[in-house]
Amino acid sequence: MVKVQRRWAPVGIGMAAGLLMVGVGLTPAMAVDPEDLEDRVTVAGVRAHLDALQAIATANGGNRAAGTTGYEASGQYIEQVLTAAGYKPVRHDFEATTQSIDDYSLAIDGITFTDDEDGDGAPGPLGLPMEFTPSTPVAGLTDVPLIAPAVATGCDDSEWGDVDATGQIAIVSRGVCAFSEKSAAAGRAGALAVIVYNTEAVPLAGTLGEQTPDLIPSVGILPSQGQTILAAMALGPVTADLQLQQTVSVIQTFNITADTPTGNPENTVMLGAHLDSVLEGPGINDNGSGSAAILETAVQLAASGPLTNRVRFAWWGAEELGLFGSADYVAGLVEQEETDDIVTYLNFDMIGSPNYVISVYDADESTYEAPVEVPAGSIETEDALTDYFDEIGQPWIDTAFDGRSDYDAFISAGIAASGLFTGADDVKTADEAALFGGTVGEAHDQNYHSAGDDIDNINDTALGIMIGAIAHVTAEFANDVSGIPGAVLAPVPPTPTPTPTPILAIADPELLAESGGEAETAWGAGATLLLGLGVLTLVAARRRTRIS
Structure with missing residues (x-):
């Protein structure tokens, strides 16, 4: 086993007329403010995408099902919006039975x-x-x-x-x-x-x-x-x-993915939603809502500057036919040995149900025993979502971590996952109504898998709550995934040591340490002294020492 120990070490000192400090190495990525991204991902912005998907369905026989002209037009819309925001969307073609x-x-x-x-x-x-x-x-x-x-x-x-x-x-x-x-x-x-x-x-x-x-x-x-x-x-x-x-x-159909241009690719955070509807209707809640939400999140994230971790967005095809799109995509990750690059996957399938609940996939099995194996990191992913709700005082409940949406292929491959859900054909209980309002005894979405799942089927309150969580947690993970098992610390490449100048001997940290202090402490004291004289140009870089 190799242990990596990092310390600050001097690599060069020169004389100057004034004072100058220069950092050498990788320029650190700017952090994305979760609250700022949350403010910029709005219901109005998501609604604009939903209006576009409704218009596509209306113009294509009333649906956006995989293998139809409505699905093709939906894909083209996603690609156009992503391209305008600076992404390079990629289609992944596959067959579905x-x-x-x-x-x-x-x-x-x-x-x-x-x-x-x-x-x-x-x-x-x-x-x-x-x-x-x-x-x-x-x-x-x-x-x-x-x-x-x-x-x-x-x-x-x-x-x-x-x-x-x-x-x-x-x-x-x-x-x-x-x-x-x-x-x-x-x-x-x-x-x-x-x-x-x-x-x-x-x-x-x-x-x-x-x-x-x-x-x-x-x-x-x-x-x-x-x-x-x-x-x-x-x-x-x-x-x-x-x-x-x-x-x-x-049928022949496709997925669409898009990566942020910055961020450590070994710490990829992935967001996904299925783009296809059923043949019976336009699928604006199921699942235009999830698709539009992550699209607007992608647009606003593109305007947020460099990222620490790469974020990948995915729109799945043929989910309604049997989760085919996500399964095909993950099979490709497995074949190319790229599953370890995905730190966690967040799934958003139906987030605007009219008689909604606010529910999170129960990775920690606190309410429902999972009928599948829960990968490491899933609990921490769930916690990020529930912590957000707790911080804003929003009630939430668990929904079973049962793999009944596009996260199934990810967890089967051992990739951490969680996600959000506002309900489908389950009937609202009195306890749920006490938390979220709505009508007891009616389905969370009375228009599930029907022609009635149109633009008027979206509950803006539910949508607003969910997109707040999506944007906030996306920004948090774009900044830091160190709390999720499997995340890797981005390496900092060593900087070549310049030829030392004679003054280096004056501030040799080992000599300064002879007074009894640690070399690094003595170096800091010596550097402070020289800085006080206004004659030091200090160039510092991270040097890694490997210890068996």
């Missing part, structure tokens, strides 16, 4: 369900096809018996036991393993399709991750529906009809 459901229906013979699982305001259809589910035969499955495994979760062959599901539709519980494992296990048991009932009282919109030959048509339903079906099966045979036709396609 998407699926469309062309025909779907599920009916359980003799049982009627009236739940509105797809959220369109009308009952039915029963259940939700899982993402990347295979299709049924074109004619569908008609009057097919239902069967359950020996163990409700049906995760593997042992949980199916001696149950023969040949030619039947399996019904299994959520939990223990991935949906793809349940689908594959049911298929090996002979099932033609699988229905998975949730363990939480919400619709089950699951994903199989990708289509593989071992999977069978897979659907998610509510827990109450699952229990109703199982109760009927306990009384006798139950049959079902299932029609599921889907199409998988590959």
Whole structure:
């Protein structure tokens, strides 16, 4: 192990008619004032970007989804604003796999369900096809018996036991393993399709991750529906009809990144937000709000002078299709062995919800146990955000550190992360209303993933609170990340020692130290004496001494 010890040492003294002090080495970066940056990142500035994104959606079929003209125009807007501010934005092209459901229906013979699982305001259809589910035969499955495994979760062959599901539709519980494992296990048991009932009282919109030959048509339903079906099966045979036709396609899309021109690249602080919307709407809160916030932060940071640490801004593509953009980008970091350069990543996904909460990703697991491994440095990143809120007297709550947004790829690669969130389709509680106001019993964003997520869906109060935190913490980290594990101290290159002049012997620190003082202390005393005479030109540089 090598220990680096730094000390000030004299490298040259000369005679002069007056007094002059000159510092040699790296010119220190100017600190960014967090309060000043916070003042300059305004709701009006962010709103201007949101207006532009709304106009783009309006002109492009009502959305800005990945792979569409609306997304391309959104990307061009981000690039134009960044370029005007002095950045050199970079596009990162990648492919994303998407699926469309062309025909779907599920009916359980003799049982009627009236739940509105797809959220369109009308009952039915029963259940939700899982993402990347295979299709049924074109004619569908008609009057097919239902069967359950020996163990409700049906995760593997042992949980199916001696149950023969040949030619039947399996019904299994959520939990223990991935949906793809349940689908594959049911298929090996002979099932033609699988229905998975949730363990939480919400619709089950699951994903199989990708289509593989071992999977069978897979659907998610509510827990109450699952229990109703199982109760009927306990009384006798139950049959079902299932029609599921889907199409998988590959689209070309992109991310955008931009780096500040100054700042230590080994201490890169990264801010990210997904730029794409869903096909159903313009996505102004989800996630124009995060995209516009970090864009305005980038613009104002560019006017703040040199930075100590590099800041990188990222706008992700295809988040709504499965976090594809951020995953592709981090895979590139891993391949190029550049993950260590990212000290921390801050994610901003939906920060202007109309019935908002002010929440921070719970890296320290003080409220929610994380279902993922929390990388070192994430707690310190969370603390920076919560400390800001505490300092201004702003209430906040935790949101689960569960990787359900673009920070997932970062934490999977061991990169510290945290972020902010004002809520999606979760319902506001009385406790939340006591802290933040709003309407109890309504979703944080009633227009989540719908055509109503337009420019009128933004709550300026929530937006103002969140952009204050973003700007303040960005400036703090641009100045100093020493509190985050993994940060490195920017090295100062040694300065060549000039040829000593004869006067150097007069102020030799070792000779001055013979009186009993430390060499550095004696040197300081001697230098002070010569300065008092007005005849010293002192040039000092950091010299590093390595000690094994």
